[in-house]
Amino acid sequence: MICPSHRNLVCLFVLLLLSGQLLRAEVTAGVLGTVVDPSGAAVPNATVVLKNPDTGLERRAKTNGSGDYEFLAVPVGEKYSVQAEAKGFEKSVQNGIKLLLNQKYRADFKLVVGAVTETVEVTGATAQVDTSSTQLGDVIEDKKMTTLPLNGRSYIDLLGLQAGVVPIASDAAVNDRAVSGNGNSGQVSVNGQRESANSFLVNGGDVEESVDNGASIVPTLDSIQEFRLLTNSFNAEYGRFSGAIVNVLTKSGTNEIHGSAYEFLRNEKLDARNYFDLERGAFKRNQFGGTIGAPVVKNKLFFFGDYQGTREVRGVSSGLINVPSVLERGGDFSDLATTGFATFTDSDGNPTVVRGDASPTNFAATLSQRLGYAVTPGESYWFQGCTANTQCVFPGVNGPFIPPFVWSPVAEKTLKFIPTPTGDSGGTPNFSTTAEKLNLRDEKFGMKLDLNTAHLGNWSGYYHFDDANFLNPLPEVFASKVPGFSAVTLSRAQQFQVSNTAILNPNTVNEVRLNYTRFAFLKNKPVGGLGKIED
Structure with a gap:
């Protein structure tokens, strides 16, 4: 495409619109069907009306020569009704229709000859088989999400309900970008693909973090209307990924004021003690929040907001850590045969010797000064x-004895970070504790505005904010689960989205969506350790 220089901006705008279409992810549904007479012949030019009393939505369409009609880009929701009428036939209405994400709902009508003033009303949903799409997947609705017991209240834990999904990550998967502090970011294998091969969308906008390809935005469970998990044969609107497409749709306000409030408490009262721990660790988790949806202008402007706070304090088990015995902490290594630690011998079984020459800066001179007797290069430490x-x-009857007064100042200071034994395993002294506690604070909220206009289409704006602070006392990055080396992980995720859906004619829909996602992540910032270097 070649553009004159004075039209560059116009051409760039057109190219952005065309390229943006390739990244469009549908967050609406559709209604289609056929209108026939009692003999099964098509009824052309019949009037079909789609309504939703919750939002005041009303659309009209005419059947074509084959009796077919279709409503495109219909917002997801409940309580829809479809009415069909034609001259010489009774009106026919189907009520109680529920539209799901990406669904093509089929509502066929067989009109009865009679007066137009008479109405045939059908209530009750029929089983739907999608014959217009080849993609495989399932929709998880809000009632299922909120009634199933979920540890942490995240929709990510429900991905395993779909066939072909392995709900755990392999050891080879890179999964070090937790969401909401310490939450699961969705690193699951779908149909044998890599854990990083999945796409995550919220209201059609990309919310995937760029390191591990996991989800960076996880809306509160009570704010999700439903989510669709596609596992195979995706439509042309999706691309770039060989795993799954996870598209989350959040709730919108309606003409009725509705909301919820909740608090979930979990503690250690019914937990068992870890076999290797001396006592049961503390556990206190509180998840609290609520939602509110209301009309700002009836049938026109709607608001929905949600908030969730999480507070968690949990004693972390260190497991069994091999540590020096009480004798060894005092320099007496006469119990090496019992503890099983390495003896003072080299790989060939010969006694280890003092290395270096007799210069003043080498081991021999330093040891001579500290011990008060001569030590020569090549001399055995002990045999x-x-x-x-x-x-x-270092003479000793059953093992070497290293007097504490000859230890270096660094070794003496470091020893205080090595815990004393709490037990032994086969004679080897070890340490375990649950006294060290992780601490999680997470704040997340979302806001959504929906505006229905007659001439400018349907507008929607969404903002999500998630700020988390996660303190891990045993991160295993700076030390092997030794107390005193805790680290904090800070994260902040935001999503801002504006979209417009305009019905240009019964067969044409124009959808524009602008989405911005930001995920700031600082992992394992040390907050403990050895202290100041001068100490």
Whole structure:
């Protein structure tokens, strides 16, 4: 496409619109069907009306020569009704229709000859088989999400309900970008694909973080209307991913004021003690929040908001950590045969010796100064039977003894970070504790505005904010689960989206969506450790 220089901006705008269409993810539904007479012949030019009393939506369409009609880009929701009427026939109405995300609902009519003033009303949903799409997947609705017991109240934990989804990640998967502090970001394998091959969308906008390809935005469970998980044979609107497409649709306000409030508490009262721990760790988790939806202008402007706070304090089990024995902490290594730690021998079984020459800065001179007797280069530190300092550096009947007064100041200061034994396993001293506690604080909220206009289409704006602070006392990054080396992970996720859906004619829909997602993440910032270097 070649554009004159004075039309560059116009051409750029057109190209953005055309390229944006490739990234469009549908967040609406559709209604289609056929109108026939009692003999099964098509009824052309029949009037079909689609209504929703919750939002005041009303659309009209005419059947074509084959009796077919279709409503495109219909907002997801309940309580829809479809009415068909034609001259010489009774009106026919289907009520109680529920439209799901990406669904093509079929409402066929067989009109009865009679007066137009008479109405045939049908109430009750019929089983729907989607014959207009080849993609495979399922829709998880809000009632199922809020009634199933979920540890952490995240829709991500429901991905495993769909066939072909392995709800756990393999050891080879990279999964170090937790969402909402310590939540699951959706690293699951779908149909044997990699855990990083999935796409995550919220209201049709891309919310995937760019490192592990997990979800960076997870709306509160009570704010989700439904989500659709596509596992195979995606429509042309999707691309770039070989795993699954997860499209989340959040709730909107209606003509009725509705809302909810909740608090979920979990604690350790019914938990068992870990077999290797001396006592049961503390556990306190509170998840609280609510939702509110209301009309701002009836049938025109609607608002929906949600909030959830999470507070968690949990004692973390360190597991069994091998540590020096009480004797060894005092420099007495006579119990090496019992503890099973490495003896003072090299790989060939020979006694280890003092390395270096006799220069003042090498080991021999330093040890001579600290011990008060001569130590020579090449001398053994200890061997079986060495009981005098004229035979080895650290004499001892059953093992070497290193007097604490010869330890370096750094070693003495470091020893305080190595815990004392709380037990042993086969003679090897070890340590375990649940006293160290992780701490999670997470705040998230969302707001959504929907505006219905007669000439400018339907407008929607959505904003989500999630700020989390997660303190891990045993991160295993700086030390192997040794207390005193805690780290904090800070994260903040935001999504801002504006969209417009305009019905140009019964067969043409124009949809524009602008989406901005930001995920700031600082992992394992040390807040403990050895202290200041001068100490």
